[in-house]
Amino acid sequence: NAGVTQTPKFQVLKTGQSMTLQCAQDMNHNSMYxxxxxxxxxxxxxxxxxxxxxxxxxxxxxxxxxxxxNKREFSLRLESAAPSQTSVxxxxxxxxxYEQYFGPGTRLTVT
Amino acid sequence: xxxxxxHPSTLSVQEGDSAVIKCTYSDSASNYxxxxxxxLGKRPQLIIDIRSNVGEKKDQRIAVxxxxxxxxxxxxxxxxxxxxxxxxxxxxxxxGSARQLTFGSGTQLTVLP
Numbered sequence: 001n002a003g004v005t006q007t008p009k010f011q012v013l014k015t016g017q018s019m020t021l022q023c024a025q026d027m028n029h030n031s032m033y034x035x036x037x038x039x040x041x042x043x044x045x046x047x048x049x050x051x052x053x054x055x056x057x058x059x060x061x062x063x064x065x066x067x068x069x070n071k072r073e074f075s076l077r078l079e080s081a082a083p084s085q086t087s088v089x090x091x092x093x094x095x096x097x098y099e100q101y102f103g104p105g106t107r108l109t110v111t
Numbered sequence: 112x113x114x115x116x117x118h119p120s121t122l123s124v125q126e127g128d129s130a131v132i133k134c135t136y137s138d139s140a141s142n143y144x145x146x147x148x149x150x151l152g153k154r155p156q157l158i159i160d161i162r163s164n165v166g167e168k169k170d171q172r173i174a175v176x177x178x179x180x181x182x183x184x185x186x187x188x189x190x191x192x193x194x195x196x197x198x199x200x201x202x203x204x205x206x207g208s209a210r211q212l213t214f215g216s217g218t219q220l221t222v223l224p
Contacts, residue, residue, distance in 0.1 A: 042200055
């Protein structure tokens with residue numbers, strides 16, 4: 001099993017550009033999550049999907065949108081990137097209320 | 112919403128000594144408390160977790176204690192080794208259809224040989 005995979009690994013955007021971060025899991029997990037990690041601030045939840053067909057806002061949803069494409073895939077979209085969105089983005093998945101497994105992360109820089 | 116505070120932000124110990132990291136949470140409804148270890152450039156990985164119906168849990172050199180009354184929980188690492196050097200994050204979560212984890216700000220643990 002590959003576990004949780006994310007693409008791309010690195011990305012540089014100019015202010016105002018858009019992009020979609022992709023996440024997929026092969027563990028048959030119900031729930032999927034998107035976090036951002038900034039220095040000294042831990043991980044903050046952007047959006048999550050408790051099950052296929054549902055999505056909900058987390059702590060810091062502004063400037064992002066998500067799509068739960070199917071049970072395996074959960075994408076994060078930045079419609080108009082801003083320098084404040086420079087961060088490392090982690091996708092995670094879990095089986096209901098159990099351990100969250102994280103992907104390898106995407107390092108995004110917005111100039 | 113939930114707020115998790117973590118202390119200290121950095122911790123240096125000699126190899127073989129013990130390390131303790133403490134977290135407090137604000138939401139009395141929180142009932143799940145995981146600890147994650149993150150090595151430089153890597154993804155966070157769960158090392159131990161505890162649920163609110165248990166006061167202490169151990170796994171080899173790692174233990175977690177929970178005080179629901181005071182709303183704090185701690186990670187204890189005994190007989191530290193250089194490979195324990197990493198950033199450690201605590202988190203808290205309340206009941207819901209999915210685990211909405213609120214993380215602490217992290218502790219950089221350095222084990223000196």
